[in-house]
Amino acid sequence: MTTADATTVTEPASGEATLRRPELFPLWQTVHGRLSSGRPVTRVRLGPLNESQREALADLLGLDRLPDPRPSIALARLEEAVTELSGRTVREVVAALVGPVGDRAGERRRQDDARAGLWTWLAGHDTVRAQPVLADWAASCRAAGLVGGSTERTRTLLADALNVLAELPGQAEPLPVFAARVLNGHAHALDDGTPLSTLVLRALATLYDTAPPQSAEERRALWTRAGVADDELSATVVAGGLRPAGDGLLARVARLCTEAGQAASLTLAHVRNPGELTLPAAPAPPVVHVVENPSILALALRRFGPDCPPLVCTSGWPNSAAIQLLRILVDRGADLRYHGDFDGEGIRIAAYVLDKTGAHPWRMTAADYRAAVVCNAHGPQPGRITGAPWDPELAEAMAEHSTAVVQELVADVLLEDLAAMAQQERLSGRL
Template sequence: MTEPDVDRLRRRLGGADTDRVVQRLRQRMARGQPLTGTISLSRPTPAERLAMERLLGRRPGRGTSLTINLDDLDRVVRRSGLHPAGLAAAVERLTGPVPVSAEIRAAEEAAWRTASAPLERLGRRGTELADWSTDRGTVTLLRRLSGTPAAASRLAEDLVQVLALLPAEGTPLARLAARATGDAHALDTDRPLATLVLSAVRAAWWPGDDEPTSPTERRRALWDSAGVLVDELSSTVLVLNVTAAVGSRLHALTAPAANVGEPLVLTLRQLGRERPSFPAGTVHVCENPTVLAAAADRLGPACPPLVCVNGQPSAAALRLLVVLAAGGARLSYHGDFDWGGVRIANLLRSRVPWRPWRYDATAYRAAVVGAAPGTLTGQPVEAGWDAELTELMLRHGARVEEELVLDALLADLAGSE
């Protein structure tokens, strides 16, 4: 086969007046379509018409579009010596190789499969990650967070390294990140790896469907469920007369406060640095600090152990309640009779077992009659521990905060063993 006349090819088919035609040909080639039949250019310029007239040796037409017979164009390219191999070869000589889209997609899919291969190792590691690692949503999340197969491969490898260290036992987040990836900030909130790891944590170690509504507390709670400490000093829980077992570091902190009946703030660091244990028995749990402060004022050291979740439970509060329940404590919970309070109670119920402390339909009915409740607003929520409670709250439309039944709560605490 003779060599193409490259200079003539560029003059006849490589100029601006034939560029639209060449690009249309490239598009066809990229889709794997043959350069046969016809193509049409809408609103051709006089220069485009003239270029094709000269190339084909005749006037293609005078309408609002320019129709070009590709079989004729191929014959001209071959016979004139512009390129003996034909039109497709001429296009590639002018503009470079044309990758076929189907082949590109197949290559990309192969690259993505290779990049996500480390997820398969997670599935073989244990049942807790088997479903998550093979879920289509997980692969989609990996692709979205990484953008390219090369980035996805690095991200998946880092993911495997982090999850190999979980669940941890009170490891600070930055230390986990540095140990797994060499970068202490690799698991910061805005990093893709953190999003991917927390997705795995939610599937493998989060014990229930309900999560805190605050993004910050949700993040802390998820990490805490895998034994990782986040913001270990800013996440706190308020307690009264909750004393850790003798011999633990927490005993040295909690015993003096309990001896004088003073409220104490415990941090997530203090609760997560060791596996604290507490004597079994009944532990009352309330939603609002007002209840705990009043109990300290009225009962002091005589008050039974009392924990305040202070609204949406912090990671520290959840950690403490989980430890108490695991040690045999019987948790009795009271919260506000409103939809927010019911959500909090449902969340706690998904993490630890508790029995209602004046927090059921009977108590609500008595509170509505005996107090001056506010108006119940917001989106209704099903009370997971008492279906009748939800019905009553909808019927009465009344909100009863803990402060309105404070005397009854304090009387219960005063009469507890």
């Protein structure tokens, strides 16, 4: 090796050599830990130090005697000594000797902000806002905490769950087929016992106000209620007064029943394959009223017979057939107007129907409830009340009166609306 080469591979300068003494490594480790906390640091306590470590610290700081075995070192004094020896800062030295200096406080703040943002996103998601009862599910997700301690993993899982909920009720598909369609080909993502399946079933139990399923049989029953693996023939919806044009089976069955003044019981198989079907054209979109209880449909058919205005009944919680039929009607230009019971479950069903089909509330405001409850002040308790997205005052009014008003008690009012609609239909030539 030449002299020139020797000068390019030199030993560290005396100041650097002092800083790199093994006896000072405990100092740099402690300083590194304190600086990485992200909090202000003015002093660093060391120890216990052995005699050689105390001697090295005394040399570094220029002390005329050995420090205590557990000394407290002012960071300003250490900074002064390090700068004098190396021209670098303490932070630069510990980064070089120990590793990059972190910011644990800043990282905690970022994690806290990420968690807060996650739960704010979930609470404000369109699916949760459209069905306020799911706010309870969102709160339970927050109480359960992050999945695997990861905000990103939790958000992904919740986003998948919300996508599933938005697609329900299903279309009578087996669970793996439904999962593959909704979750980008992941056919087993909703298999029994998976985190996503558990999360969705908890949401469905909250939605239907039932206990979370405990057995495989209960879980299958809940999926079936949500239209997954639902039977094409046993899932039915009843309707009256529908007069769609077209040669499809659905249009012909609906017309024949309407002409006979009878309700049409339409299966999921009918509405999944509607064939040719159009609604009567007119200057205004055709109005289809939707009710929760079959008794209202029966009363309407008894009163109007073949002249009954278009009326669909969900029979409580709408199944796959009901939602599919209502969506078909909307696609053909219908304006859906929904009325249900004024009780806790009735409001949840209404929110569900409005969210899934785009229907508008029909006599479902706080004012409508107050007018009805005056004549029915001694009704049953309404049960658990959740918010009504279309009228925030409705839940407050129901809580104030603590009385349920079922549809049958306002049947006369609803039938008068239908009579007015029938008159409009006659004038427009639809009837």
